[in-house]
Amino acid sequence: MAAFDISHRQLRHSQRLDLDTGLRVPVVQADAESLPFAPASFDLACSAFGALPFVAEPLRVLLEVRRVLRPGGLFVFSVSHPIRWAFPDDPGQRGLTSDRSYFDRTPYEERDDEGTPTYVEHHRTMGDWISLVVASGLTVRGLLEPEWPRGHDRVWGGWSPLRGRHLPGTAIFTCGA
Incomplete structure (x- = not known):
């Protein structure tokens, strides 16, 4: 481990x-694009909202994960659900109306006072993620889109029971080596 x-x-x-x-x-x-582990050294690799959304070339990360997995190993990763990008980050009614194209792959950026990027998150569609997984030599074994938990009434950032009942916030991929 x-x-x-x-x-x-x-x-x-x-x-x-x-x-x-x-x-x-x-x-x-x-760096996730250059893992310091020997080939075929892990049976399981996990990334919970980790490197994949934050790198410009996620295929490089997926190829590295494939390299360090043993045959039959699993890679489980989660990302913000791609549909989220088409909707404003608002827990109220406004957050249920799309205000941009799902297919707009412009990264979300935050910059400091000098204009230097301090946070960059890349948008990819579900089709993009599947294509990247396949191109890496991994196979998709499962895709989970968790539903908003019954009885959960807390508002968190742009998420609320109202929005969560209508839109998935997370996509969890299970991939095999």
């Missing part, structure tokens, strides 16, 4: 969790 992140700060959080739980997960600072 091992974990990695490009952010030193995130790895510090991991160390704190190790101390809090008494468990130790080996971590390494690494």
Whole structure:
């Protein structure tokens, strides 16, 4: 078992969790496009809203994951559901009306005062994700679009029971090597 992140700060959080739980997960600072692991070294790889939406060339990441998976291994990853991009990030009624094309692949960017990007998230359609998985040599074994949990009434950012009952917020892919 091992974990990695490009952010030193995130790895510090991991160390704190190790101390809090008494468990130790080996971590390494690494770029998802160049994993520092030997070929066929893992049976399972997971990415929960990790590198894939934040890299311009996600195929490079998928090829790296494929490389480090053993034959028969699984890769499970989650991304914001692609349909989200067509709707405003609003928990109210406004968040139920599309205001841009689902097919607009313009990345979402936040910039600092000097105009330097500080956050970039790339939009890909469901078809884009499937094509990328296939191009990497992985196979799609499953796709989960979790429904809003019954009885969950908390508003979180642009999400609410109103919006969550109508639109999936997450897509979870299970892929085999």
